[in-house]
Amino acid sequence: xxxxxxxxxxxxxxxxxxxxxxxxxxxxxxxxxxxxxxxxxxxxxxxxxxxxxxxxxxxxxxxxxxxxxxxxxxxxxxxxxxxxxxxxxxxxxxxxxxxxxxxxxxxxxxxxxxxxxxxxxxxxxxxxxxxxxxxxxxxxxxxxxxxxxxxxxxxxxxxxxxxxxxxxxxxxxxxxxxxxxxxxxxxxxxxxxxxxxxxxxxxxxxxxxxxxxxxxxxxxxxxxxxxxxxxxxxxxxxxxxxxxxxxxxxxxxxxxxxxxxxxxxxxxxxxxxxxxxxxxxxxxxxxxxxxxxxxxxxxxxxxxxxxxxxxxxxxxxxxxxxxxxxxxxxxxxxxxxxxxxxxxxxxxxxxxxxxxxxxxxxxxxxxxxxxxxxxxxxxxxxxxxxxxxxxxxxxxxxxxxxxxxxxxxxxxxxxxxxxxxxxxxxxxxxxxxxxxxxxxxxxxxxxxx
Amino acid sequence: xxxxxxxxxxxxxxxxxxxxxxxxxxxxxxxxxxxxxxxxxxxxxxxxxxxxxxxxxxxxxxxxxxxxxxxxxxxxxxxxxxxxxxxxxxxxxxxxxxxxxxxxxxxxxxxxxxxxxxxxxxxxxxxxxxxxxxxxxxxxxxxxxxxxxxxxxxxxxxxxxxxxxxxxxxxxxxxxxxxxxxxxxxxxxxxxxxxxxxxxxxxxxxxxxxxxxxxxxxxxxxxxxxxxxxxxxxxxxxxxxxxxxxxxxxxxxxxxxxxxxxxxxxxxxxxxxxxxxxxxxxxxxxxxxxxxxxxxxxxxxxxxxxxxxxxxxxxxxxxxxxxxxxxxxxxxxxxxxxxxxxxxxxxxxxxxxxxxxxxxxxxxxxxxxxxxxxxxxxxxxxxxxxxxxxxxxxxxxxxxxxxxxxxxxxxxxxxxxxxxxxxxxxxxxxxxxxxxxxxxxxxxxxxxx
Numbered sequence: 001x002x003x004x005x006x007x008x009x010x011x012x013x014x015x016x017x018x019x020x021x022x023x024x025x026x027x028x029x030x031x032x033x034x035x036x037x038x039x040x041x042x043x044x045x046x047x048x049x050x051x052x053x054x055x056x057x058x059x060x061x062x063x064x065x066x067x068x069x070x071x072x073x074x075x076x077x078x079x080x081x082x083x084x085x086x087x088x089x090x091x092x093x094x095x096x097x098x099x100x101x102x103x104x105x106x107x108x109x110x111x112x113x114x115x116x117x118x119x120x121x122x123x124x125x126x127x128x129x130x131x132x133x134x135x136x137x138x139x140x141x142x143x144x145x146x147x148x149x150x151x152x153x154x155x156x157x158x159x160x161x162x163x164x165x166x167x168x169x170x171x172x173x174x175x176x177x178x179x180x181x182x183x184x185x186x187x188x189x190x191x192x193x194x195x196x197x198x199x200x201x202x203x204x205x206x207x208x209x210x211x212x213x214x215x216x217x218x219x220x221x222x223x224x225x226x227x228x229x230x231x232x233x234x235x236x237x238x239x240x241x242x243x244x245x246x247x248x249x250x251x252x253x254x255x256x257x258x259x260x261x262x263x264x265x266x267x268x269x270x271x272x273x274x275x276x277x278x279x280x281x282x283x284x285x286x287x288x289x290x291x292x293x294x295x296x297x298x299x300x301x302x303x304x305x306x307x308x309x310x311x312x313x314x315x316x317x318x319x320x321x322x323x324x325x326x327x328x329x330x331x332x333x334x335x336x337x338x339x340x341x342x343x344x345x346x347x348x349x350x351x352x353x354x355x356x357x358x359x360x361x362x363x364x365x366x367x368x369x370x371x372x373x374x375x376x377x378x379x380x381x382x383x384x385x386x387x388x389x390x391x392x393x394x395x396x397x398x399x400x401x402x403x404x405x406x407x408x409x410x411x412x413x414x415x416x417x418x419x420x421x422x423x424x425x426x427x428x429x430x431x432x433x434x435x436x437x438x439x440x441x442x443x444x445x446x447x448x449x
Numbered sequence: 450x451x452x453x454x455x456x457x458x459x460x461x462x463x464x465x466x467x468x469x470x471x472x473x474x475x476x477x478x479x480x481x482x483x484x485x486x487x488x489x490x491x492x493x494x495x496x497x498x499x500x501x502x503x504x505x506x507x508x509x510x511x512x513x514x515x516x517x518x519x520x521x522x523x524x525x526x527x528x529x530x531x532x533x534x535x536x537x538x539x540x541x542x543x544x545x546x547x548x549x550x551x552x553x554x555x556x557x558x559x560x561x562x563x564x565x566x567x568x569x570x571x572x573x574x575x576x577x578x579x580x581x582x583x584x585x586x587x588x589x590x591x592x593x594x595x596x597x598x599x600x601x602x603x604x605x606x607x608x609x610x611x612x613x614x615x616x617x618x619x620x621x622x623x624x625x626x627x628x629x630x631x632x633x634x635x636x637x638x639x640x641x642x643x644x645x646x647x648x649x650x651x652x653x654x655x656x657x658x659x660x661x662x663x664x665x666x667x668x669x670x671x672x673x674x675x676x677x678x679x680x681x682x683x684x685x686x687x688x689x690x691x692x693x694x695x696x697x698x699x700x701x702x703x704x705x706x707x708x709x710x711x712x713x714x715x716x717x718x719x720x721x722x723x724x725x726x727x728x729x730x731x732x733x734x735x736x737x738x739x740x741x742x743x744x745x746x747x748x749x750x751x752x753x754x755x756x757x758x759x760x761x762x763x764x765x766x767x768x769x770x771x772x773x774x775x776x777x778x779x780x781x782x783x784x785x786x787x788x789x790x791x792x793x794x795x796x797x798x799x800x801x802x803x804x805x806x807x808x809x810x811x812x813x814x815x816x817x818x819x820x821x822x823x824x825x826x827x828x829x830x831x832x833x834x835x836x837x838x839x840x841x842x843x844x845x846x847x848x849x850x851x852x853x854x855x856x857x858x859x860x861x862x863x864x865x866x867x868x869x870x871x872x873x874x875x876x877x878x879x880x881x882x883x884x885x886x887x888x889x890x891x892x893x894x895x896x897x898x
């Protein structure tokens with residue numbers, strides 16, 4: 001069985017912890033049994049493995065998330081990146097092409113598609129196991145998960161089983177789909193035993209490849225990826241599920257939550273305070289998450305979330321916190337914290353001076369054995385002061401060993417890369433204009449020569 | 450007329466904007482008519498000059514406030530620093546000794562003592578003018594200001610005029626003093642036309658020097674200062690006012706506020722937002738002061754103060770904000786922002802690493818024409834990247850010109866100083882252990898040789 005995890009999202013609702021580089025599924029806010037923290041995507045991968053569903057996990061995502069996925073999950077998963085944002089059908093088509101054309105899976109292989117961000121319990125993964133079983137037993141071409149509704153929601157898509165159909169064994173035939181109905185219509189649907197569409201699908205690889213080949217009939221994954229824009233911008237539900245002739249649904253009853261807003265996310269936090277903060281005695285249902293060094297003191301707050309990161313600080317009644325979406329773009333012009341495949345950086349100062357000069361100062365940590373790309377900048381110089389660890393720097397083609405206490409300068413236009421022998425931290429001061437992440441040209445360099 | 454401004458205070462109640470180095474009277478939060486901001490001490494000095502009382506202002510303060518006073522007021526005032534914190538009588542005795550022994554004022558000179566932090570209007574300074582007039586006319590040895598009470602407060606000292614005495618001309622004879630009475634006692638005092646003791650005193654210099662000489666009879670200010678610990682730890686009220694045989698009080702009726710808590714201070718702010726912050730539509734009586742670069746988004750708050758500085762962030766219902774006093778010491782181990790006589794610094798990162806190393810990164814701005822002291826550190830090296838302006842660096846005895854884009858290293862144990870030709874900003878990375886403001890040895894250096 002092959003499992004494809006869909007990872008998308010822009011992360012505006014959980015500002016300032018999430019941003020374009022760190023969507024909600026990457027926030028390390030969930031406490032494990034051993035007291036350490038994990039992100040939603042780390043949690044779902046752990047749950048898949050604990051349920052013993054499969055070790056073959058492929059994450060279908062946008063290129064902007066590749067670094068943070070590698071940082072959080074390492075090499076334990078495959079990652080397929082879409083060259084541009086289209087919709088769920090193209091993303092799944094590309095991942096299926098990867099399984100077929102790159103990984104060489106057979107047409108009979110069972111594939112399960114699931115989102116990476118629902119907050120669920122082990123029964124959810126048992127249900128996925130049953131869905132795969134239905135595909136293996138040829139119960140239907142397409143098997144999907146139906147979440148037992150708890151109220152007549154307008155937010156979800158509904159899966160309506162054939163009338164009179166009751167769960168026989170583990171699945172029901174699907175009669176039709178209804179997307180985001182009115183409350184009245186939703187009430188009717190609940191009368192008809194309709195279920196919420198959980199976005200989890202199981203099928204054989206050959207089934208989806210027949211549909212993929214209608215748009216791109218290619219012999220190589222690279223070619224499919226290069227022709228990605230030929231896929232229609234359409235969701236998997238519309239392109240595949242609603243057109244399928246043989247569809248069944250496996251019901252799931254249990255915890256199933258979207259922790260996509262401060263309101264729902266703080267419900268699942270084990271502690272009211274994460275990070276450097278002190279809560280006074282007059283707080284009620286208040287949560288503080290502080291990723292900054294500055295201590296936070298909170299008192300007299302009710303139903304409030306406080307979250308602070310290098311991107312900014314939100315202080316908000318939870319019921320109003322969704323409105324942050326509208327304000328985000330004006331608040332944060334650039335990400336101030338990013339997880340890269342080689343480690344992390346954090347902007348600690350960004351200033352424009354009266355004489356027109358600009359500076360940007362970062363704390364950068366490179367993981368042992370990793371290196372930054374070999375790059376140059378057209379508009380800025382960089383001064384590095386090493387404050388932790390040991391490693392090597394290449395400037396031009398000259399390699400120098402560095403350790404904590406050392407200083408190096410990368411002038412404008414000079415190619416450079418830093419390799420960490422142990423975990424290596426440096427304070428980088430950038431001078432120039434403009435000081436943007438886009439001012440970078442990357443080249444090939446081999447540290448082994 | 451000589452005016453002595455008393456400047457004390459530890460600044461815990463207005464954390465995180467105030468700290469041991471920046472008491473409440475130095476916060477630049479009051480808006481002038483021209484829209485620029487000033488601190489309480491800048492305001493009171495401006496008001497004294499606008500009232501044309503005197504140009505001879507001496508600030509009596511602790512050594513820890515010398516730099517910020519010079520930064521905010523420049524050379525326009527004299528500053529007398531007590532070698533240790535004692536009480537108001539020793540502080541005033543030292544300042545009076547400065548006027549007599551250093552400045553050479555005559556015994557007949559009228560001296561007015563006043564606190565530097567009451568928030569008042571011009572009538573207050575007119576009252577001070579009348580007090581000086583009373584001293585000049587020999588109405589009494591000691592003249593003090595009595596604030597017309599607005600309620601029977603337990604917090605203040607009361608000045609009780611002689612019974613049957615009504616304001617004749619501008620002053621009343623004083624019968625007795627009562628310190629912090631119960632509410633019932635305070636109500637009785639109000640019946641007796643008692644006034645609050647405003648801590649403003651006027652007398653002839655010779656009068657106070659006769660008392661000073663009982664403890665230290667010295668011919669030089671330096672000697673008096675070196676024997677400072679011989680003065681008793683006692684307030685001016687107990688040592689002088691309550692023992693005086695001839696005391697009158699001049700009443701003042703008008704604005705007289707202590708902006709020493711978030712509750713009273715925010716009442717006087719003209720704008721709900723100072724700094725980089727966005728307030729959502731659901732806020733009521735809420736104030737945000739942001740001295741950090743990180744943007745702040747606030748919504749759904751009521752009667753709340755949000756204040757953020759490099760020292761930390763407070764988010765608090767105003768009515769609970771005084772309780773911050775108890776928490777401050779554990780929140781802020783060291784000041785993260787200071788105004789020095791030569792400019793300002795701001796700590797932008799302070800980190801301890803897994804390998805045991807430490808680093809502290811500052812943004813430092815030196816004002817044109819100023820220089821840091823010629824100093825060395827026993828436990829740290831400093832790397833400077835200049836990001837604004839032009840100046841000179843001395844390392845050992847070698848002088849180098851520097852400008853934005855340059856880098857210099859001051860190794861452990863090497864004497865150094867930086868001189869700003871124009872406003873000069875540098876990012877300083879400190880490596881070593883411990884990284885404290887106390888690790889400094891200062892030496893003499895002349896930039897003119």
